[in-house]
Amino acid sequence: MDITLARQALKPPAVPPPIENPSAKIRRRTTWQGASFTVPYFLGFALFIVVPVIVGLSESLYTKKSSGLxxxxxxxxxxxxxxxxxxxxxxxxxxxxxxxxxxxxxxxPVIQIIGLAAALLIDEVGRRAAGRFRVALLIPHMVPGIVAILIWIYLYSPVVGPLTPFFQLFGIDADFYSGGLIWVSIGNIMVWSGIGFNILVVYGALQNIPREIFDSARVDGASALRIAWSIKVPFVRTSLVLTSVLAIIGTLQIFSDPMLFRSMTPETVDRNFTPIMMIYDQAFAVGDLSYASALSIILAAVVGLASAIFYKLTNRTPT
Known part of the structure; x- marks a missing residue:
């Protein structure tokens, strides 16, 4: 009996379970609630990106052959x-x-330079005037791409469009559907519809620069051009890299512009005019889905490699 009492006396007292900090519990719950908003994105990414890539990769490993004509x-x-x-x-x-x-x-480069110059000019004017310019320059980007292309195809038309007669007044025979001007026509559409997005991104980055830096530079005698080149441009370099990478991805996969131009000038824009057009032709005209899948993966690898190289070369911290 005495030994039992002695053992109970030497036994360490039970440690009560730790009381969870209410603030930590609230933070954890808030974190999970915030993370739940990403679920639709990841579901869409898996459904429309990951699954098609897996299906395309598996399809590219097989070949379909028809027999008996x-x-x-x-x-x-x-x-x-x-x-x-x-x-x-x-x-x-x-x-x-x-x-x-x-x-x-x-x-x-044309889109980047025009977008940067316009954003710098808008940043120099007052906020009310900047809002008007920003909305006006963003309108082309808000127009659906197919609608914009159809509008410009009408303007380029030598039969019903106003541009060809306008240039003829100055003795210039401008055929925007010809082989010499087809890329100029497509490039003009891309610049017209693309600079609005670049202006919005770069102008937003310019608003994050502390205004005190500009005041100090003006006190030291820096001109507006010097402030723009030495202060503003370095501050928005990350935004310029972002818009450039997106432009590389989009331009190397250009499809809708030349595809609609092909309906107007098939002798200039053939079915293999761009890589995406060739992939589309192999998949839906020729019916060779396996080869089209292989070309899609090759193109994706080229685009990814080009974007990675550009990002590596441009996104460097200055020393």
Whole structure:
């Protein structure tokens, strides 16, 4: 009995369970509530991005062959990387990619320079005037892309459009559907509809710059041009990199503009004019989904590599 009492006396007292901090519980609940708003995005990303990529990758590993002039049915055989090998040596595909690459090297800097210059000019005027200019310049971006292309195709038309007769008044025979001007016509549409988004992004970044920096620079005798080049442009470099990457992704995958121009001038814009047009033709005109899937994956790899290289070269912290 004495030994039992001694053991009970030596036994350490029971430690009560820790009381959870109410503020920590509230923070954790708030975190989960905030994270729940990302669920629709991730569901859409998985459904419309991840699943199609997996299906396309699996489709590209097979080849469908028709027998009996198409009346004997189709046989599906595993071809491994044969479709990718064929795509890597397809001159039509790489020729279209070269065309859009050269086009990108011209149109993307033009969009970036005009958008940056317009954002800097808007930042110099008063807030009320800036609001009017910002809305006016954003309107082209708000117009649906297909509608904008159809409007410009009408304006470019040498039969019913007003631009060809206007240039003829100055002795200029401008055929916007010709091989020499087709890329100019497409580039003008992209600049017209794209600078509004760039202005909005860059102007928003300019509003985050402390105004005291500008006052100090003016006291030191810096002009408005010097302030814009030495202070404002470095501050918005991240926004310029972002808009440039988005422009690279969009331009290398250009489809709707040349596709609608093809309906007006098929002799100038052929079915392999851009990589996406060739992929579309292989999938829905030729019916070779396996080869189209392989070309899509190759194009995605090229676009991703180009974007990564550009981001690596431009998004550097100055020393």
């Amino acid at each position: 198409g009346f004997g049915g189709q046989t599906i055989t595993f071809s491994g990387l044969d479709n990718f090998t064929r795509g890597m040596s397809d001159e039509a595909f790489w020729g279209g990619l070269l065309r859009v690459t050269l086009f990108s090297l011209i149109v993307i």
